[in-house]
Amino acid sequence: MTDFFRDIPKITYQGPDAATDFAFRHYDPEAVVMGKRLEDHLRFAVAYWHSFAWEGGDPFGGRTFDRPWWGDDMAAAKAKADAAFELFAILGQPYFCFHDADVRPEGASFAESRRNLEEIVDHFGTKMEETGTRLLWGTANLFSHRRFMSGSATNPDPDVFAYAAATVKSCLDATQKLGGENYVLWGGREGYETLLNTDLARERQQAGRFLSMVVDYAHKIGFKGTILVEPKPQEPTKHQYDYDVATVYGFLKEFGLEKEVKMNIEQGHAILAGHSFEHELALARDLGILGSIDMNRNDYQSGWDTDQFPNNVPEVALAYYEILKGGGFTTGGTNFDAKLRRQSLDAEDLVLAHVGAMDVCARGLRAAAAMLEDGGLEDARTARYADWDKPENAGLLSADLAQIAQRVEDEDIRPEPRSGRQERLENWLNRFV
Ligand code: GLO
Ligand code: MG
Numbered sequence: 001m002t003d004f005f006r007d008i009p010k011i012t013y014q015g016p017d018a019a020t021d022f023a024f025r026h027y028d029p030e031a032v033v034m035g036k037r038l039e040d041h042l043r044f045a046v047a048y049w050h051s052f053a054w055e056g057g058d059p060f061g062g063r064t065f066d067r068p069w070w071g072d073d074m075a076a077a078k079a080k081a082d083a084a085f086e087l088f089a090i091l092g093q094p095y096f097c098f099h100d101a102d103v104r105p106e107g108a109s110f111a112e113s114r115r116n117l118e119e120i121v122d123h124f125g126t127k128m129e130e131t132g133t134r135l136l137w138g139t140a141n142l143f144s145h146r147r148f149m150s151g152s153a154t155n156p157d158p159d160v161f162a163y164a165a166a167t168v169k170s171c172l173d174a175t176q177k178l179g180g181e182n183y184v185l186w187g188g189r190e191g192y193e194t195l196l197n198t199d200l201a202r203e204r205q206q207a208g209r210f211l212s213m214v215v216d217y218a219h220k221i222g223f224k225g226t227i228l229v230e231p232k233p234q235e236p237t238k239h240q241y242d243y244d245v246a247t248v249y250g251f252l253k254e255f256g257l258e259k260e261v262k263m264n265i266e267q268g269h270a271i272l273a274g275h276s277f278e279h280e281l282a283l284a285r286d287l288g289i290l291g292s293i294d295m296n297r298n299d300y301q302s303g304w305d306t307d308q309f310p311n312n313v314p315e316v317a318l319a320y321y322e323i324l325k326g327g328g329f330t331t332g333g334t335n336f337d338a339k340l341r342r343q344s345l346d347a348e349d350l351v352l353a354h355v356g357a358m359d360v361c362a363r364g365l366r367a368a369a370a371m372l373e374d375g376g377l378e379d380a381r382t383a384r385y386a387d388w389d390k391p392e393n394a395g396l397l398s399a400d401l402a403q404i405a406q407r408v409e410d411e412d413i414r415p416e417p418r419s420g421r422q423e424r425l426e427n428w429l430n431r432f433v
Contacts, residue, residue, distance in 0.1 A: 232272065295316075310357050
C-alpha cells in the first residue's frame with residue numbers, strides 16, 4: 001500500500017443528487033441499457049502513461065507533479081504499479097492500458113529493458129489476479145527515446161527498424177501474457193519533418209512490412225485480441241503517415257491487412273485531422289474496421305493535442321451513437337487517453353478527472369441509446385434515400401453513362417431539389433442531450 005490516495009473513498013454510484021464530489025452521478029455500472037450493463041457497454045480503461053508517468057511538463061517548463069513513485073529503478077516502477085492499482089480500486093473501472101516505457105525503467109541494453117518489462121509484467125499479473133482489473137491493450141513506446149527521433153519502422157537506419165521490431169515483440173508477448181484484449185500501434189514518429197530528407201516510398205514500404213510482421217507474430221503466438229492502428233495527422237512529426245481513418249484504410253488495403261487490423265480512434269486526433277470524432281467512427285464502422293476508442297477532448301482553439309478529459313455530453317453522445325449503431329464494442333473499449341492540466345497537482349484531481357469523465361460517457365451513451373431506440377435519425381435517413389429502392393432505379397448503378405444519358409432524355413428527367421432538413425434533425429437531437 002502507498003498512501004498517495006489516502007482518505008479518498010472508493011467511488012460508488014449515488015445518483016445525480018449525491019452529497020459528495022466523490023461519487024458517480026450518472027455512471028451506474030449495473031444499470032442496463034439496450035440489454036447490456038453500462039460497464040459492459042463502456043469498458044472503461046485508465047491510461048497508465050498520462051496518470052502515472054506524465055510529470056506535468058509543457059514546452060516551457062518541466063515537472064509540476066510531485067509523486068512518491070518518481071525514479072528510474074525497479075523499486076520506483078513497483079511503487080508506481082502499487083499506486084496505479086490503488087487508483088483502479090478506487091474507480092472500479094474494468095481495464096487499464098500501458099506502454100513498456102510507462103511501466104519499467106529503461107535498461108542499459110535491449111535485453112535488460114526486456115527483463116525489466118518481464119519483471120513488471122509478473123508484478124502486474126499478480127495484482128490483476130488479486131483485483132480483477134484487466135488489460136484492454138498493451139503497446140510499445142516507439143517515440144520518446146532519442147533513438148526513435150527519425151521514426152521507428154520508417155527510420156532510415158535499419159538498426160532502428162530492428163530495435164523497434166524487437167520492442168514490439170516484447171510488448172506483444174507482455175500483452176499476451178496478461179490476457180490483453182487488443183494491441184495498439186500509434187506511429188507518433190512514423191512520418192517526416194521535411195520532405196527534403198525523406199524517401200516517402202521507401203518509408204511506406206517499411207511501415208507496411210513492419211505491420212505485416214506484427215500481424216504474423218500475433219498469429220504465431222496465438223494472440224486472440226485485435227491489432228489496432230491509431231491514426232493521427234501530425235504531432236510530434238509535421239506529417240504522420242497514419243493521418244486519419246481513410247488514409248490508414250488505404251494503407252491496409254495496399255498491404256492486404258484490412259481484415260487483420262482495426263482502428264483505435266481518438267477524439268483529439270480526429271479534430272487535428274479536420275474531422276469530427278463521429279465522422280471517424282462512422283467511417284471506420286462502415287469500412288468494418290472500428291475497434292476501440294481513445295476518449296478525450298481537444299481544445300478547439302489551440303491546434304494542439306491537449307488530451308483533456310471529456311466534458312461535453314452532446315459530442316460524446318454522437319460518438320457513442322456511431323459505436324452503438326455498429327453493435328457496440330467487441331474487444332475494444334473506452335480508454336481515457338487524457339491527462340490532468342499541469343496545475344492539477346493533487347491525488348484528488350486525478351480521481352475526480354476520471355469520475356467526471358466516466359459520468360460524461362455514461363450520459364453520452366444513454367443519450368445515444370435513446371436516440372437509436374427512437375429511430376428518428378435512421379428513419380429520416382432511410383426516407384432521404386428511399387428513391388434508390390424504387391424498381392425504376394434498380395439498374396442505375398450497373399448501367400453505363402450512355403445508357404443513363406439515354407434514359408435522362410427519354411424520360412425527360414428533371415430533378416426536383418429537396419430539403420436536407422438539417423435544423424429539424426438538430427432540434428430532434430436536442431431532445432436527447
Ligand atoms: C498520442 C497518442 C498516444 C497513443 C498511445 C497508444 O497522441 O494518443 O497516447 O494513444 O501511444 O499507443
Ligand atoms: Mg491515443
